[in-house]
Amino acid sequence: MPGKHVVRFEPVGIEIEVGEEQTVLRAAAEQGIMLMHGCKEGQCSSCKSFLLEGDDVELDRYSTFALPDFEREEGFTLLCRAHVYEDVTIELLNYDEDMIRSGLPIQEAVAEVVSKDPVTHDMRRLVLRLPGNAEFKFFPGQYVDIAIPGTNETRSFSMANTSARESGLLEFVIKVYPDGLFSQFLDTKLQAGDQLHVTGPFGVFTLRDAAKTPDAPIVFVGGGAGMAPILCLLRSMAERGISRPAVYYYGARRRHDLCFEAELSSLERALPDFRYVPALSEPGDGDWDGETGLITDVVARHRRDLTGTHAYVCGPPPMVEAAVPLLTRLGVPEKHVYFDKFTFTEETR
Ligand SMILES: Cc1cc2nc3c(=O)[nH]c(=O)nc-3n(C[C@H](O)[C@H](O)[C@H](O)COP(=O)(O)OP(=O)(O)OC[C@H]3O[C@@H](n4cnc5c(N)ncnc54)[C@H](O)[C@@H]3O)c2cc1C
Numbered sequence: 540m541p542g543k544h545v546v547r548f549e550p551v552g553i554e555i556e557v558g559e560e561q562t563v564l565r566a567a568a569e570q571g572i573m574l575m576h577g578c579k580e581g582q583c584s585s586c587k588s589f590l591l592e593g594d595d596v597e598l599d600r601y602s603t604f605a606l607p608d609f610e611r612e613e614g615f616t617l618l619c620r621a622h623v624y625e626d627v628t629i630e631l632l633n634y635d636e637d638m639i640r641s642g643l644p645i646q647e648a649v650a651e652v653v654s655k656d657p658v659t660h661d662m663r664r665l666v667l668r669l670p671g672n673a674e675f676k677f678f679p680g681q682y683v684d685i686a687i688p689g690t691n692e693t694r695s696f697s698m699a700n701t702s703a704r705e706s707g708l709l710e711f712v713i714k715v716y717p718d719g720l721f722s723q724f725l726d727t728k729l730q731a732g733d734q735l736h737v738t739g740p741f742g743v744f745t746l747r748d749a750a751k752t753p754d755a756p757i758v759f760v761g762g763g764a765g766m767a768p769i770l771c772l773l774r775s776m777a778e779r780g781i782s783r784p785a786v787y788y789y790g791a792r793r794r795h796d797l798c799f800e801a802e803l804s805s806l807e808r809a810l811p812d813f814r815y816v817p818a819l820s821e822p823g824d825g826d827w828d829g830e831t832g833l834i835t836d837v838v839a840r841h842r843r844d845l846t847g848t849h850a851y852v853c854g855p856p857p858m859v860e861a862a863v864p865l866l867t868r869l870g871v872p873e874k875h876v877y878f879d880k881f882t883f884t885e886e887t888r
């Protein structure tokens with residue numbers, strides 16, 4: 540039987556028990572402790588932390604982009620990959636004091652496919668129904684892992700709906716890649732009535748009602764399927780009557796890549812101070828009279844000073860990596876730049 544060890548997190552002073560077969564991140568999530576993370580696969584470095592005491596720690600495969608060898612030698616570690624074999628103390632480099640103890644229990648469920656509809660030529664809206672008695676709670680902006688049938692692999696997908704409480708439904712927006720293991724399966728094989736195994740919720744891309752700045756303006760920056768959690772946060776603002784000034788900059792290549800346009804227009808009417816700004820990087824010679832260029836260039840053109848603003852960024856890794864430094868340069872405090880990077884599974888060392 541593998542042993543269990545105590546992991547203490549500083550500077551928050553929280554202790555949890557971690558089995559040797561689990562990663563520290565997973566054990567924390569199961570015990571309601573919400574640590575910063577993104578990919579859970581050793582690729583994005585969001586969970587990077589520092590070992591203060593103890594060194595009998597082994598890591599599952601990870602990318603040396605997320606944790607270069609010299610950092611590992613200095614004592615840095617990736618909580619999503621770390622197994623501990625003795626009691627250790629870990630310094631969290633990045634955590635949200637308001638959220639750390641508010642984690643929801645991780646659940647597993649077998650859900651049934653209700654529908655799968657195109658929202659663009661390469662994005663699908665997938666709706667799953669949870670079993671009748673399952674109470675599957677999540678915060679708007681979180682995601683679940685969906686197992687790919689017939690494999691040992693999972694993929695992460697953010698919910699676009701705000702709750703499953705009354706409907707029992709989970710709604711996703713999923714981009715189809717030509718060689719995508721899950722997305723091709725979704726597009727070509729999955730049918731209404733089929734079953735999918737989901738685990739979650741995970742993620743910290745949730746709307747922060749900062750106690751000290753409850754009215755802080757918000758900038759959302761999205762691209763591709765990053766639409767899913769941002770739409771979810773906007774829907775949640777409308778449901779909860781949150782009227783913080785907000786602008787959503789969404790980048791797409793061409794006009795036929797835009798989705799949820801009608802709903803975003805109606806959100807502009809429902810939310811008193813909300814504006815949706817789509818931009819096309821390849822507008823072609825058509826009749827597009829909206830913004831053009833990369834979405835980060837559009838933000839830079841529109842906004843000179845974002846001091847006091849909170850930012851939520853979600854989409855493909857290059858977009859997130861360009862947006863985060865831009866937003867901090869424009870004045871968004873680093874601790875108020877929240878992002879989910881849609882990293883994809885690739886060979887890690
Ligand atoms: C926290 C989190 C939340 C996510 N939420 C969503 C979501 O709501 N909707 C959604 O569609 N995806 C989301 N993703 C990404 C998703 O988990 C998968 O990585 C993605 O769907 C590709 O899976 P696949 O099996 O189809 O392709 P894979 O078999 O994993 O990849 C096959 C090939 O497709 C290409 N590819 C895959 N992903 C990308 C990418 N992001 N950019 C460029 N090329 C790529 C690459 O060439 C890759 O080699 C999320 C990821 C994370 C980490």
Ligand code: FES
Nearest residue numbers: 577578579584619
């Ligand atoms: S590297 Fe750990 S969550 Fe991405």
